[in-house]
Amino acid sequence: MMYKLTLLAAALALAACATVPSDPVARAAYDQANDPLEPFNRTMFAFNMEVDRIVLEPAARGYRATVPAGGRRAVTNFLRNLKSPVTLVNDLLQGNVHRAAQTSWDFVMNSTVGILGLFDLTDDTDWENHEEDLGQTLAVWGVGAGPYLVLPFFGPSNVRDTAGLFGDRTLDAFEYVIEPPDDTRFFTGRTVAGAVESRERTLEEFNDLRRTSLDFYATARSLYRQSRSHQIRNGAPSGV
Amino acid sequence: MRLAATETVFAAPTRGLMTAARGMLAALIVSMTAGSAMAAPKDAENFVRMRGDEAVATLAKKLPDADYMREFNAFVDRTFDVPAMATFALGVYVRQATDAQKQEYTGLYRTYFINTYAQRFRQYSGERFEVTGSRPVNPTENLVQSRIVRPAGAAPIVIEWHVREEAGQQRIVDLLIEGLRLGVTMRDEFGGVIQRGGGIDGLLRALKNNNANFKLGA
Numbered sequence: 460m461m462y463k464l465t466l467l468a469a470a471l472a473l474a475a476c477a478t479v480p481s482d483p484v485a486r487a488a489y490d491q492a493n494d495p496l497e498p499f500n501r502t503m504f505a506f507n508m509e510v511d512r513i514v515l516e517p518a519a520r521g522y523r524a525t526v527p528a529g530g531r532r533a534v535t536n537f538l539r540n541l542k543s544p545v546t547l548v549n550d551l552l553q554g555n556v557h558r559a560a561q562t563s564w565d566f567v568m569n570s571t572v573g574i575l576g577l578f579d580l581t582d583d584t585d586w587e588n589h590e591e592d593l594g595q596t597l598a599v600w601g602v603g604a605g606p607y608l609v610l611p612f613f614g615p616s617n618v619r620d621t622a623g624l625f626g627d628r629t630l631d632a633f634e635y636v637i638e639p640p641d642d643t644r645f646f647t648g649r650t651v652a653g654a655v656e657s658r659e660r661t662l663e664e665f666n667d668l669r670r671t672s673l674d675f676y677a678t679a680r681s682l683y684r685q686s687r688s689h690q691i692r693n694g695a696p697s698g699v
Numbered sequence: 700m701r702l703a704a705t706e707t708v709f710a711a712p713t714r715g716l717m718t719a720a721r722g723m724l725a726a727l728i729v730s731m732t733a734g735s736a737m738a739a740p741k742d743a744e745n746f747v748r749m750r751g752d753e754a755v756a757t758l759a760k761k762l763p764d765a766d767y768m769r770e771f772n773a774f775v776d777r778t779f780d781v782p783a784m785a786t787f788a789l790g791v792y793v794r795q796a797t798d799a800q801k802q803e804y805t806g807l808y809r810t811y812f813i814n815t816y817a818q819r820f821r822q823y824s825g826e827r828f829e830v831t832g833s834r835p836v837n838p839t840e841n842l843v844q845s846r847i848v849r850p851a852g853a854a855p856i857v858i859e860w861h862v863r864e865e866a867g868q869q870r871i872v873d874l875l876i877e878g879l880r881l882g883v884t885m886r887d888e889f890g891g892v893i894q895r896g897g898g899i900d901g902l903l904r905a906l907k908n909n910n911a912n913f914k915l916g917a
Binding site for chain 1: 790791792794795815818819822834842854877878879880883884886887888889890891892893894895902905906909
């Protein structure tokens with residue numbers, strides 16, 4: 460089933476390939492966008508915007524209306540703490556022993572004294588919270604991003620980060636401590652909760668951006684590329 | 700990047716010396732070149748701090764819409780190099796645009812930029828704005844780091860200001876919010892409009908349309 464779906468998606472994507480412009484200026488812009496599957500991606504993007512309109516934004520508003528700020532902060536902390544094991548593995552895969560130590564310290568403290576991560580006790584450490592994933596690790600290893608890709612439900616991505624998304628599950632300790640079929644429920648739940656949580660946290664910014672942008676698809680593509688590059692560099696300056 | 704205490708225990712003594720030596724060398728170079736064409740990072744920092752204070756003061760007046768827009772317009776003109784930002788945002792298409800198109804575009808860009816940020820800035824609700832440092836980009840440009848400190852539980856927002864000094868005058872040419880560059884984002888956004896078939900005239904139409912529909916919200 461999964462296999463057939465993948466084939467179908469690949470066929471659709473190929474059929475939807477953009478035509479490469481011949482004019483040199485248009486060609487330069489086309490290369491800069493790194494989006495040969497643009498027609499397919501725009502369709503997916505429109506689909507995701509519908510999902511947002513019908514499900515995600517209402518859920519985020521409902522969450523804001525029913526859970527007070529303190530409770531929402533606990534949810535944010537809790538979800539971030541659940542990501543710590545996979546962040547830790549990726550810290551190590553990137554050879555970043557330093558940040559691995561920080562991640563471990565945060566995870567141990569917040570999971571125990573912080574009651575399963577509901578309280579972020581490590582706010583006053585002299586490091587900031589960070590998240591790592593396999594897409595970032597692959598980038599650090601020198602794997603290029605590949606073409607831009609909009610995934611249904613998951614949103615903006617690229618070939619490398621999509622591979623990372625699937626690979627991360629095999630790197631996540633929760634995969635091994637939770638028995639099937641509960642593991643799938645766990646990962647789905649964490650992803651859905653994370654989507655609602657982050658949509659609520661950026662409700663105004665997201666809606667403002669969507670309203671003012673002349674082409675929200677292109678804006679989202681640009682912001683995804685820039686924010687991934689920022690994350691890969693762990694926030695270090697890019698050498699303007 | 701701040702270092703964890705454990706690692707610095709061993710490395711600290713030598714690193715301290717090295718850093719001090721490097722610092723002195725840098726200070727020496729800066730003092731030797733300060734009188735020449737070098738744009739001093741401190742001037743850029745002061746510029747951002749001063750303009751930040753002015754902006755907050757404007758907001759605190761709680762002006763009626765029309766007066767607020769007038770003040771914000773004047774503020775943008777003495778703070779940002781709008782024509783430079785407009786040119787950057789046109790990207791590769793600057794080579795295709797006619798002079799008439801460029802002229803019209805720069806005017807439309809200015810209105811678009813002012814509208815967008817007049818609105819966004821009005822939502823700023825008095826969180827603390829701090830200038831935290833700077834680094835030179837080239838002899839005439841500096842990147843000034845700042846942050847907006849938010850209530851407990853929310854991480855501060857890091858904003859960097861790309862300041863250019865020209866004929867003794869400082870102007871902001873770009874800004875980065877958490878590593879996201881405004882100029883690049885706008886360039887890619889405008890490129891999206893142009894590429895979808897509208898060409899440069901399509902972009903001018905989209906900007907005109909957006910500007911015409913703008914209404915300052917609460």
